[in-house]
Amino acid sequence: MSLLELKNVSKIYGNLKALDNVSLNVDTGEWVAIMGPSGSGKSTMMNIIGCMDKSSLGEVLLDDVDISKISSKKLTEIRRDKIGLIFQQFHLVNYLTAVENVMLAQYYHSMPDEKEAMEALERVGLADRAKHLPSQLSGGEQQRVCIARALINHPEIILADEPTGNLDEANENIVIDLFRQLHNEGTTLIVVTHDPEVAEVAQRTIVLDHGKLVKEVINENFNQQNQASEKSAKTVKTDEEKSADKKSESGKKTKKKK
Amino acid sequence: MKKQNMFFRMITASLLRRRSRMLVALLAIMVGATILSGLVTIYYDVPRQMGEQFRNYGANMIFLPAGDNDGISSSDSDRALADIDKNNIVGVAPYRYETVLINERPVIAAATDFSGAKATSPYWYVTGAWPSESGQVLVGEDIAELYGVAQGDEMTVSFVPANTSEVSAEKNADENTKENEKSMKFTVTGILDTGGSDENYIFISLQDMQALTGESAAYDMVELSISATQDKLESYADKIGKDVSAVSPRLVKRVTQSETTVLSKLQSLVLIVTVVVLLLTMICVATTMTAVVTERRKEIGLRKALGASNKSITGEFMGEGMMLGGIGGILGSVLGYFFAELVSMNVFNSSITFQPLLIPVTLVVSVAVTAAACLLPVRSATDVDPALVLKGE
Numbered sequence: 001m002s003l004l005e006l007k008n009v010s011k012i013y014g015n016l017k018a019l020d021n022v023s024l025n026v027d028t029g030e031w032v033a034i035m036g037p038s039g040s041g042k043s044t045m046m047n048i049i050g051c052m053d054k055s056s057l058g059e060v061l062l063d064d065v066d067i068s069k070i071s072s073k074k075l076t077e078i079r080r081d082k083i084g085l086i087f088q089q090f091h092l093v094n095y096l097t098a099v100e101n102v103m104l105a106q107y108y109h110s111m112p113d114e115k116e117a118m119e120a121l122e123r124v125g126l127a128d129r130a131k132h133l134p135s136q137l138s139g140g141e142q143q144r145v146c147i148a149r150a151l152i153n154h155p156e157i158i159l160a161d162e163p164t165g166n167l168d169e170a171n172e173n174i175v176i177d178l179f180r181q182l183h184n185e186g187t188t189l190i191v192v193t194h195d196p197e198v199a200e201v202a203q204r205t206i207v208l209d210h211g212k213l214v215k216e217v218i219n220e221n222f223n224q225q226n227q228a229s230e231k232s233a234k235t236v237k238t239d240e241e242k243s244a245d246k247k248s249e250s251g252k253k254t255k256k257k258k
Numbered sequence: 259m260k261k262q263n264m265f266f267r268m269i270t271a272s273l274l275r276r277r278s279r280m281l282v283a284l285l286a287i288m289v290g291a292t293i294l295s296g297l298v299t300i301y302y303d304v305p306r307q308m309g310e311q312f313r314n315y316g317a318n319m320i321f322l323p324a325g326d327n328d329g330i331s332s333s334d335s336d337r338a339l340a341d342i343d344k345n346n347i348v349g350v351a352p353y354r355y356e357t358v359l360i361n362e363r364p365v366i367a368a369a370t371d372f373s374g375a376k377a378t379s380p381y382w383y384v385t386g387a388w389p390s391e392s393g394q395v396l397v398g399e400d401i402a403e404l405y406g407v408a409q410g411d412e413m414t415v416s417f418v419p420a421n422t423s424e425v426s427a428e429k430n431a432d433e434n435t436k437e438n439e440k441s442m443k444f445t446v447t448g449i450l451d452t453g454g455s456d457e458n459y460i461f462i463s464l465q466d467m468q469a470l471t472g473e474s475a476a477y478d479m480v481e482l483s484i485s486a487t488q489d490k491l492e493s494y495a496d497k498i499g500k501d502v503s504a505v506s507p508r509l510v511k512r513v514t515q516s517e518t519t520v521l522s523k524l525q526s527l528v529l530i531v532t533v534v535v536l537l538l539t540m541i542c543v544a545t546t547m548t549a550v551v552t553e554r555r556k557e558i559g560l561r562k563a564l565g566a567s568n569k570s571i572t573g574e575f576m577g578e579g580m581m582l583g584g585i586g587g588i589l590g591s592v593l594g595y596f597f598a599e600l601v602s603m604n605v606f607n608s609s610i611t612f613q614p615l616l617i618p619v620t621l622v623v624s625v626a627v628t629a630a631a632c633l634l635p636v637r638s639a640t641d642v643d644p645a646l647v648l649k650g651e
């Protein structure tokens with residue numbers, strides 16, 4: 001069953017076609033990666049799917065609702081109820097603690113619940129950093145807070161725009177593991193990335209260029225990969241986490257010395 | 259956790275953890291609220307202060323003997339006083355004047371009730387002390403200079419009954435004067451500086467005058483200080499004029515009238531200053547809020563991306579603004595009281611009366627002014643496009 005369906009979607013800025021007649025189907029529970037050079041329209045597409053922007057032409061069906069034709073108020077509601085967002089520039093509210101940032105998503109969605117928010121942080125391995133402000137967290141930790149925030153309301157789709165763009169490899173692996181878990185729980189994932197390694201772990205990769213969908217690659221080995229790494233993820237995770245934290249902390253320290 | 263709790267947690271976190279910007283706005287609101295509550299306190303206290311102040315310039319009513327009468331008997335004076343509401347009487351000072359001799363030279367001696375004189379003539383400046391018992395005298399500055407007396411000196415005051423001295427003058431002036439003359443010794447307790455003709459007098463108590471002259475004559479004049487409006491004073495004067503035929507009450511008009519004109523001018527000045535200060539506060543808060551909204555565009559976009567409606571964005575910023583207004587208002591009303599007290603001490607040399615009602619009023623006005631100032635900047639916050647959070651910066 002198609003959760004998301006783009007039919008001949010274009011987004012036009014003046015005489016620039018940021019998206020040019022793109023059609024795409026994403027099934028419920030599918031994990032899709034989007035690649036393409038800079039300026040090819042990846043973020044534009046994410047904005048449209050994420051109900052933050054409207055397409056100029058074409059139809060965008062999300063759960064059989066055409067979100068290209070509805071009011072911005074209605075868009076806000078759908079965004080709140082169905083979509084979890086993860087960004088390259090972590091985008092946390094800088095005067096709220098990690099747990100408060102997670103609760104912010106609950107606050108707009110339904111009811112803030114500190115216990116549940118703590119559980120989400122625990123899940124991304126940050127229970128002990130809950131009371132820290134974003135400025136006191138490393139980049140990897142901030143990104144994990146964002147993931148906790150994106151999954152707290154159990155959205156149907158998680159959209160991630162360059163989630164690992166600013167992370168080192170260890171933190172990148174943590175994020176990928178989290179995605180894998182979400183996927184196994186049935187969450188639909190759409191991940192924009194420049195990094196072939198991040199794209200490889202998805203079920204399907206589509207490539208945009210100049211606003212056009214130019215290529216589509218199905219990952220044949222997805223199921224084996226998924227199962228193999230799931231086993232290793234559980235045992236390796238804690239060690240990886242520790243080393244990741246150490247790395248980012250030592251990185252911070254050297255920066256301060258300068 | 260309730261939604262409101264998270265709301266307050268968010269806005270307090272924003273105010274506490276992003277202090278610098280908000281501090282400017284808070285300062286503006288606080289100054290505005292201080293001026294508001296301070297000036298309004300003064301506005302309401304000035305009539306009272308001014309009333310007291312103007313009464314300092316002397317009595318506002320005097321009793322004179324009516325028609326051909328030589329004086330006012332103390333019983334007539336008491337009957338006249340009974341017509342005035344006791345609570346409004348600030349002071350009553352009866353005066354009896356006689357010519358006495360000091361070192362053979364004539365001097366006017368005024369006999370009065372010193373505690374009454376203190377109330378009706380608070381501008382009298384005494385170097386030393388006021389007389390407190392019999393045999394003590396307060397000496398006008400000119401007399402003190404003339405005779406070279408100072409505090410603590412003794413002076414002999416003599417009295418010659420008027421008719422006998424005239425008769426005896428025809429025969430043998432020197433002898434007769436000495437015969438009829440009565441003398442009393444007085445101790446100078448203080449030198450009186452009034453800036454007026456009273457500096458040519460000496461002041462003794464009514465009892466001493468009676469002892470000196472050997473006769474209890476009527477008062478030549480009674481001075482009154484009454485705390486009442488012009489209309490009320492007039493109605494008192496009318497009533498006394500009708501009730502007590504021996505007393506002719508007069509209002510000292512000049513002072514009471516100037517009191518009202520100066521007052522209304524001062525009050526309108528205070529009002530204008532208050533309005534101007536509130537306007538300035540509003541401009542400052544609006545400017546700060548505009549800067550704050552610009553500074554937080556990314557955060558607003560993020561909140562929208564997380565599903566915040568325009569209504570909740572508006573609510574959050576207004577909440578922050580109004581909380582700031584509330585804190586500023588409370589601080590301002592406290593500071594305003596001290597400000598008013600300072601002004602009052604410096605200008606009127608007296609303490610201000612505390613107006614409890616002014617705290618909630620200041621609070622409501624500061625919150626309202628802040629809310630009004632936030633309206634436009636906060637509206638612009640809702641224009642932020644959530645799509646901007648995905649745009650790289």
Ligand SMILES: Nc1ncnc2c1ncn2[C@@H]1O[C@H](COP(=O)(O)OP(=O)(O)OP(=O)(O)O)[C@@H](O)[C@H]1O
Pocket residue numbers: 013016017018036037038039040041042043044045650
């Ligand atoms: N608001 C806008 N007004 C005008 N042009 C825009 C606007 N937003 C995006 N564009 C243009 O649309 C094109 C696609 O932009 P988009 O942000 O989708 O690229 P992208 O694939 O995400 O690139 P990157 O990998 O660098 O993030 C770009 O050429 C960009 O300049």
Ligand SMILES: [Mg+2]
Pocket residue numbers: 042043044161648650
């Ligand atoms: Mg992009």
